[in-house]
Amino acid sequence: MTVFEFEGKLLIVDCGVLFPEEHQPGVNVILPDFSYIRDRLDDVVAVVLTHGHEDHIGAVPYLLKERADIPLVGSRLTLAFIEAKLKEHRITPKTVQVKEGDRRTMGGFDLEFVAVNHSIPDSLAVAIRTAAGMVLHTGDFKMDQFPLDRRxxxxxxxxxLGAEGVDLFLTDSTNADVPGFTTSEKDLAPAIDAVFRT
Structure with a gap:
């Protein structure tokens, strides 16, 4: 969970959970610390969700229990995942569906959405512009030139965006320390297909 503040308004990008490690028996999930925003929930203009993995959306139900009408901004698939999760918690979210190339203004934040490839379809990066400058937040992504969804x-x-001038570049770095490239899902498809055929 990342919180951006501009002129007294807050924009949250992703709101996920962490999963416990072996030395944490009995712990199911680890939630982000909401203490910074708890007294300022009325200042939150939206939560932008970059994709539908639990480490990016899993804590949204706990945030919306604090204030249920915070708009959730995301792609069609990402919103479908979070809506299903929120249904389990009996929360009906206010959603704003976006796709790559879309621009939206939420409070004083001008948002532009960019297609990124990841191990889950319909992932988005977000460029956040304010009068103070631009932040580019990639969310999770990978450089797969032959993804199954062709995106x-x-x-x-x-x-x-770089030529325009990015003041802060935030990127997730899962497995960044592992040499080489992540295998494309396209390369895994024959093995998965064989499992289902047997």
């Missing part, structure tokens, strides 16, 4: 990371959009 690659939009490097042209990243180049355009």
């Amino acid at each position: 690659i990371t939009d490097l042209g959009a990243f180049a355009r």
Whole structure:
């Protein structure tokens, strides 16, 4: 969970859970610390969800129990995942569906959404513009040139934003310390297909 503040308004990007490690028996999930925003929930203009993995959406029900009408902004698939999760908690969210290339203004934040490829379809990066500057938050992504959904990371959009001037670049780095490339889902498809055929 990342919180951006501009002129007294707050924008949250992702709101996920962590999973316990072996030395934490009895712990199911680890929630983000909401103490910074708990007394300022009325200042939150939206939660932008970059994709539907639990480490990015899993804590949304706990946040919305604090204030249920915070708008959730995300792609169609990401919103479908969070709506299903919130149904279990009996929460009906206020959602704003976006896709790559869309722009929205939430409070004093001008948001532009960029396609990124990841191990879950319909993932998005977000460029956040304010009068103070621009932040580019990638969410999780990978450089798969042959994804199953044929939707690659939009490097042209990243180049355009870079030329415009990015003041802060935030990127997730899962497995960044592992040499080489992540295997494409396309390369795993034959093995998965064989399992289902046997």
